[in-house]
Amino acid sequence: MNKITLLKNGIIKENPVLILLLGTCPTLAVTTTAINGLGMGVSTMAVLICSNIVISILKSIIPDKVRIPCYIVVIAGFVTLVSFLLQAYAPEVNESLGLFIPLIVVNCIILGRAEMFANKNKVIDSAFDGIGMGLGFTLALFIMGTIREILGSGSWMGIVLTANLIEPMSIFMLAPGAFFTYGCLVAFINYMTKGRAIKKKEIGCEGCPSAAACAKIEEGGCE
Amino acid sequence: MKEMVIILFSAILVNNFVLVRFLGICPFLGVSRKLDSAVGMSFAVIFVMVLATIVTFPIYMGLLIPLGIEYLQTIVFILVIAALVQLVETTLKKNMPALYKSLGVYLPLITTNCAVLGVTILNIDESYTFIQSIVNALGAGIGFLLAMVLFAGVRQRIENNNFPIAFKGIPATLIAASIVSLSFMGFAGVIDGLLGL
Numbered sequence: 322m323n324k325i326t327l328l329k330n331g332i333i334k335e336n337p338v339l340i341l342l343l344g345t346c347p348t349l350a351v352t353t354t355a356i357n358g359l360g361m362g363v364s365t366m367a368v369l370i371c372s373n374i375v376i377s378i379l380k381s382i383i384p385d386k387v388r389i390p391c392y393i394v395v396i397a398g399f400v401t402l403v404s405f406l407l408q409a410y411a412p413e414v415n416e417s418l419g420l421f422i423p424l425i426v427v428n429c430i431i432l433g434r435a436e437m438f439a440n441k442n443k444v445i446d447s448a449f450d451g452i453g454m455g456l457g458f459t460l461a462l463f464i465m466g467t468i469r470e471i472l473g474s475g476s477w478m479g480i481v482l483t484a485n486l487i488e489p490m491s492i493f494m495l496a497p498g499a500f501f502t503y504g505c506l507v508a509f510i511n512y513m514t515k516g517r518a519i520k521k522k523e524i525g526c527e528g529c530p531s532a533a534a535c536a537k538i539e540e541g542g543c544e
Numbered sequence: 545m546k547e548m549v550i551i552l553f554s555a556i557l558v559n560n561f562v563l564v565r566f567l568g569i570c571p572f573l574g575v576s577r578k579l580d581s582a583v584g585m586s587f588a589v590i591f592v593m594v595l596a597t598i599v600t601f602p603i604y605m606g607l608l609i610p611l612g613i614e615y616l617q618t619i620v621f622i623l624v625i626a627a628l629v630q631l632v633e634t635t636l637k638k639n640m641p642a643l644y645k646s647l648g649v650y651l652p653l654i655t656t657n658c659a660v661l662g663v664t665i666l667n668i669d670e671s672y673t674f675i676q677s678i679v680n681a682l683g684a685g686i687g688f689l690l691a692m693v694l695f696a697g698v699r700q701r702i703e704n705n706n707f708p709i710a711f712k713g714i715p716a717t718l719i720a721a722s723i724v725s726l727s728f729m730g731f732a733g734v735i736d737g738l739l740g741l
Contacts (some may be wrong), residue, residue: 504718
């Protein structure tokens with residue numbers, strides 16, 4: 322498979338946050354500032370690339386029946402590693418991301434890519450898929466963080482922009498602002514692609530990592 | 545006793561898991577289209593949250609701390625939760641088919657629900673006692689139920705409205721969630737006022 326296509330696929334065509342609507346919890350929770358979004362994106366990307374590589378290497382060894390627990394162990398191992406690295410080298414980022422660092426384990430994007438891509442493809446391809454998806458996730462979180470930080474505190478990456486000119490709308494730093502920004506962003510993508518992108522895979526079983534074990538799938542989805 | 549009430553109500557209202565802490569957003573957006581499935585999912589979540597807390601707390605205090613391997617918390621907790629969900633599902637299927645029919649279908653979805661792993665880790669982070677942890681887990685679950693039920697009602701209302709095409713579906717749902725979460729901000733400070741602290 323073409324490496325460039327794989328990268329483009331993750332960043333634009335199948336952007337995990339903006340098109341597939343996966344990993345919504347960290348997207349909403351940690352994007353109060355652009356730098357937090359970036360930190361979360363890079364941490365998740367590191368876990369995603371490593372777990373994709375390892376799962377792709379082990380795909381012939383892991384028995385099919387217990388594959389999901391095996392993937393979870395691999396992912397949780399890398400999450401622990403990343404959390405150690407953050408504690409040592411970026412304690413501030415670690416402090417502000419807090420609970421959401423261990424929760425990378427249950428990020429649907431990582432388990433989803435393991436299930437949908439890494440266990441069917443070669444190691445190099447899986448690594449590139451991880452890079453593409455990771456970059457797409459990071460980009461989306463960075464955009465969310467940028468919008469919320471500029472509107473909510475009048476600064477960007479810690480640099481004061483409009484805080485002294487206009488009173489910042491601090492609601493954008495809080496929960497309602499997060500839902501609102503994400504909704505508008507998805508609507509914007511919807512508008513640009515004339516609805517094709519989102520309709521293809523609304524929140525449903527296709528992107529859901531539990532699909533394999535889900536009894537509802539025969540009934541045509543969760544609804 | 546007063547402390548327990550405070551923990552319970554702040555987990556339900558002030559720090560609502562879905563609308564304030566952003567945990568468990570996937571089922572919140574995915575399963576809230578119909579009221580009965582929202583309720584079924586929520587009860588399964590309450591059940592697993594409390595059970596997971598009862599199991600993970602002694603493991604952390606009795607096994608991980610004495611051995612000095614607290615850093616394995618994430619791996620151990622997620623494995624325990626996955627095994628627990630599997631166990632509950634099998635037990636329900638065999639012994640209580642009626643209950644399995646209404647709750648069981650949601651169980652596989654719960655392993656990857658970040659609210660469950662979130663509550664077990666939060667209990668340790670906040671250094672709650674065992675009883676406090678269980679109360680907190682119960683509150684978190686009830687908060688999840690409250691958010692799901694409220695939001696299912698809101699969603700049924702917005703489903704047939706006329707939006708600009710770009711906002712149809714998920715974007716409209718997210719904006720509605722934003723308004724519901726705005727209303728939950730009104731609860732900040734309520735606990736202190738109510739209990740006279």
